Amino acid sequence: MAGHNGEKSLQYFYRYLPKQEADIIHNIRIKHMEFFFQIDTLIITSKFLIVLEIKNYTGELSLMINMDNSFGLQVKEEKSLKTLFNK
Incomplete structure (x- = not known):
């Protein structure tokens, strides 16, 4: 349900894309x-494609890039720290 809510919250921003220049396909x-x-969402223009994987996290989102160019994503909530992925 949280992912669906995240996708619905982006509807506001899609309206600012030029309708004649961008096709938006969902799901x-x-x-x-x-x-x-x-x-989740594919935005197609004559110049590029954008694939959106939409999440709906609360808290502080951090991207960590390590010395060996590996990276990770964490969400810091009020009382916890979640590592979403490490690569």
């Missing part, structure tokens, strides 16, 4: 061999 499900993957 795409694509099959590749026996696997499926999902794209």
Whole structure:
């Protein structure tokens, strides 16, 4: 439900995109061999494509880039720290 709420909250910002220059497609499900993957939103223009994976986190979001160029994403909430991913 939180992801859906995050997607709905972006509707406000989509209205500022030039309608004649950008197509916006939501909730795409694509099959590749026996696997499926999902794209929350795809924005298509004549110059580029943008794939949006939308989340709805609360708290302070931090991107950490390490000396070896690995990186991680964390959300710091009032009483906890969640590591979303490390690569």
